[in-house]
Amino acid sequence: MTDTPLDFGDPADLDRLRRDFRAWLAEHPLPERRLDEPLPVFLHRWHRQLHSGGWVGLDVPERYGGRGLSALHQVAISDELGACHAPGIPRIGYLAHALLEFADEDQRRRWLPRMLAGDDVWCQGFSEPGAGSDLAGMSTLATRHDGHYSVRGQKLWTSYAQYSGLCLLLARTDRGAPAHRSITAFALPLDRPGVTVRPLRAMNGDDEFCELFLDDVRIEESERIGAEGDGWPLAMTTVSYERNALDTGHISKYGLLVERLRRVARDRRGELPDGLLCEIGRCFVDYEVLVAHARRRTAERLGGQAAGPESSIDKLLMTRTEQRLYETALKVFPEELHEEGGELFGDYLYSRAASVYGGTSQIQRNIIAKRVLHLPSLSKPPNPGAT
Ligand SMILES: Cc1cc2nc3c(=O)[nH]c(=O)nc-3n(C[C@H](O)[C@H](O)[C@H](O)COP(=O)(O)OP(=O)(O)OC[C@H]3O[C@@H](n4cnc5c(N)ncnc54)[C@H](O)[C@@H]3O)c2cc1C
Incomplete structure (x- = not known):
């Protein structure tokens, strides 16, 4: 029933969840952002609205204010939001995971329900x-x-x-x-x-x-x-969920832009320089690789695997896709570069930060080399006894 990118040929209950969410969204559309309203205040109102419908913390156990469903259910809601151009689910999943793993029972009961509800930011x-x-x-x-x-x-x-x-x-x-x-x-x-x-x-x-x-x-x-002394493993858990493609819900939003570029490439084929057509092609490939990777990661999460250092791969793929996509989009739609407060230009500017926040791209490559591929460190002299 859905053509969003992370549709898994959904099992029946997930299909129902998507339907229920769409019906709810039709009755509770995204509120208007007031002219003088700072973005985080607006997003907080949106957070509360989503929570009032039961759409925040789907994969958090019920005793902590969530719905006790799977990571896939949370992914599906992110996916739906991105596909209708709404802001994603509140970015608290990575903090919630840190508390679930490291806080004691009292603390989880004290903090998690209020975090999910938006009572505590x-x-x-x-x-x-x-x-x-x-x-x-x-x-x-x-x-x-x-x-x-x-x-x-x-x-x-x-x-x-x-x-x-x-x-x-x-x-x-x-x-x-x-x-x-x-x-x-x-x-x-x-x-x-x-x-x-x-x-x-x-x-x-x-x-x-x-x-x-x-x-x-x-x-x-x-x-x-x-x-x-638990702060370091807690930090690593936090950032591995922060870097995870599944917790951000941006993928469907990229999908809308890729589709827009694809249409232009088809309709203005003779007009656009070959170099730009090539860049659109690259955006499409990056996006497809990201979607394939996110699907695999979702399957791993459902199999009980924690986010782990592989999230650095998610982060690099997201960064590459996002930066190339917005850069190309501004070349194809230059008029939107001058649109004051325009969404595309704002997204383009923010995409520049993607290779820094949550750990820089260089650091992600270091993590992949050391903790995913277990490559030897370049700084160590080779072991003379090794064959
Ligand atoms: C939009 C945004 C939001 C943020 N939000 C938060 C937040 O809420 N909370 C928070 O705590 N932090 C936040 N940060 C900070 C972010 O985590 C840091 O900026 C990031 O980890 C890089 O640290 P730095 O800025 O000190 O750069 P540095 O560590 O000084 O790095 C400078 C340059 O050197 C490179 N470099 C450093 N070490 C190595 C190495 N070993 N190998 C190769 N290259 C290396 C880096 O890749 C980078 O290019 C945010 C950053 C941004 C951009």
């Missing part, structure tokens, strides 16, 4: 001025006292911290231990004394990024997620 406090790619080099320090911690340091590039109530914060708890065993994760309420959030304006005019200054901020032991 979370941000991600990982990067620092001196620690982005080299996250293990972070210097924010949490010093333990009797029953609480005192945190000092600075975070950077924290998306939408000014609209958030809680921050998934990483800090070092043991200066002596090796980097990967000395980082601890916390849920920091951003209204705590000692927290300063300062927004930074990006080149596209958005105030997405923030600096976060932490000046002897008190964090309770009950706000620590996992044990001391």
